[in-house]
Amino acid sequence: MESVFPRELGLFCDAFPAESRHQLCGHELRIAHHHGARLGVAAPVWEAALTLCEYFEAQKLNFWGKTVIELGAGTGVVGILAALLGGDVTITDLPVALKQIEENVHRNLPAECMARTQVAALSWxxxxEEFPNNYDFILGADIVYLKDTYPLLIRTLQYLCGPQSTIYLSSKMRQEHHTAMFFERLLPVYFTSELAFRDENENINIYKVTHKSNP
Structure with a gap:
C-alpha cells in the first residue's frame, strides 16, 4: 500500500494548507497559505511582500491615523503589518482570495487593529470606484506580472491616488513578464515614480509613486 500512498506528504503539498512565520517590525506574523489550483499565485508569501515589509521597518514609516489600501494582497501580509503599525487598512484581492486573507487577519490582529481593518473584493x-479615492497609502507587492492587467492596474491606481497619496509597489523584476516596461515606460506616463530601494540578490525593486501634477 505504501507504493500507492507514500508517506512523503511533500508529494501532496499542493493539496494542503501551510503556515509560515515572519518577524517583521517587532511582530511575529503567522501566515496561512492554501496552495492549490484554486488560489494559484495568491497562496504563497512572495519575497517582494517581505521586502516591502522590511522596507517599512528600515524607513520607520508611520501609518498611525493613515488610510491604507493593499491591492492584490494574496495572503494579506503587507496590509496586516500596516494595520499593526497603526493604519486604517483595507486589504483587497479577487473574491477567491478573501477567505485566506480573512483567516490571516484573524490570526494576527488584536481587537483594536481588527476594528480598523477590512477585507474587500476589488477587481482592477x-x-x-466603489472605494474612496484619497488613500494616504496604496500598497502592492508582486502585482505586476500579467501584461494584460497593466492597463487595469493603472486605471485603478489613477482612481485611488489623490494629490496627497503615496503608492509603494514592490516587485520581482521578471523579464519574461515585462515588469521593467511597466515601471519604466508605462507608470511614469501617469505618475511621478522613483526607485526607492533595490535588492540586487533577489532582483526586487520598490518604487515610490505619487500623483503627477498637471503642468
Missing amino acids: GLDH
Whole structure:
C-alpha cells in the first residue's frame, strides 16, 4: 500500500494548507497559505511582500491615523503589518482570495487593529470606484506580472491616488513578464515614480509613486 500512498506528504503539498512565520517590525506574523489550483499565485508569501515589509521597518514609516489600501494582497501580509503599525487598512484581492486573507487577519490582529481593518473584493478596472479615492497609502507587492492587467492596474491606481497619496509597489523584476516596461515606460506616463530601494540578490525593486501634477 505504501507504493500507492507514500508517506512523503511533500508529494501532496499542493493539496494542503501551510503556515509560515515572519518577524517583521517587532511582530511575529503567522501566515496561512492554501496552495492549490484554486488560489494559484495568491497562496504563497512572495519575497517582494517581505521586502516591502522590511522596507517599512528600515524607513520607520508611520501609518498611525493613515488610510491604507493593499491591492492584490494574496495572503494579506503587507496590509496586516500596516494595520499593526497603526493604519486604517483595507486589504483587497479577487473574491477567491478573501477567505485566506480573512483567516490571516484573524490570526494576527488584536481587537483594536481588527476594528480598523477590512477585507474587500476589488477587481482592477471594474469596481475600483466603489472605494474612496484619497488613500494616504496604496500598497502592492508582486502585482505586476500579467501584461494584460497593466492597463487595469493603472486605471485603478489613477482612481485611488489623490494629490496627497503615496503608492509603494514592490516587485520581482521578471523579464519574461515585462515588469521593467511597466515601471519604466508605462507608470511614469501617469505618475511621478522613483526607485526607492533595490535588492540586487533577489532582483526586487520598490518604487515610490505619487500623483503627477498637471503642468
